[in-house]
Amino acid sequence: MSTTDELQTADEIGSQLVRLVRLLERVQAQYQAEHPDAVDRATYLLLVHLAKDGARRAGALAEAVHSDPSTVSRQVAHLVQLGLVERVADPADGRATLLVATDEGRRVFDENRQLRNRGIASLMSEWPDDDRRTFARLLTRFTDSFESHKARTALPKS
Known part of the structure; x- marks a missing residue:
């Protein structure tokens, strides 16, 4: 069973991972748009x-x-x-x-x-x-x- 502190830390990590994935997807989409043959x-x-x-x-x-x-x-x-x-x-x-x-x-x-x-x-x-x-x-x-x-x-x- 996870403690409240562990769950709060996990929530912060999860939120930052979602943010990072979205940033990476945006960069990838921009790259694909600029380099259609990529x-x-x-x-x-x-x-x-x-x-x-x-x-x-x-x-x-x-x-x-x-x-x-x-x-x-x-x-x-x-x-x-x-x-x-x-x-x-x-x-x-x-x-x-x-x-x-x-x-x-x-x-x-x-x-x-x-x-x-x-x-x-x-x-x-x-x-x-x-x-x-x-x-x-x-x-x-x-x-x-x-x-x-x-x-x-x-x-x-x-």
Whole structure:
């Protein structure tokens, strides 16, 4: 059972998370409006996983991003069409294919990551070093807790 103080703190955190998500959505919508050819965020997330974690099958990629395989298939087709991802034969099973970020896909990922990192660094430039490090540590801890809680409370697949 949660205490009143814990619930008040949770309410404050929840309110700030909603505010942050709305701000991120607004920024993303503005970016999409200014760059109509840009890959949407959900599709870009697939490229992120492939660039960071390496080649994988479509099913494993869908699982990694907690998405439906048919949705991932459509998104991957778009990334392939853009030349950011390619399908290659799985060396362990020639009948299966792996999805791999192309050199261009890794370049786009690296460029976007550097842009994001510079933006966050600029946003937090007036924060003391200890505050930035503490925030990073606590945000990681919060995200890890959220992820493990969701995994524990997930409904079993039928």
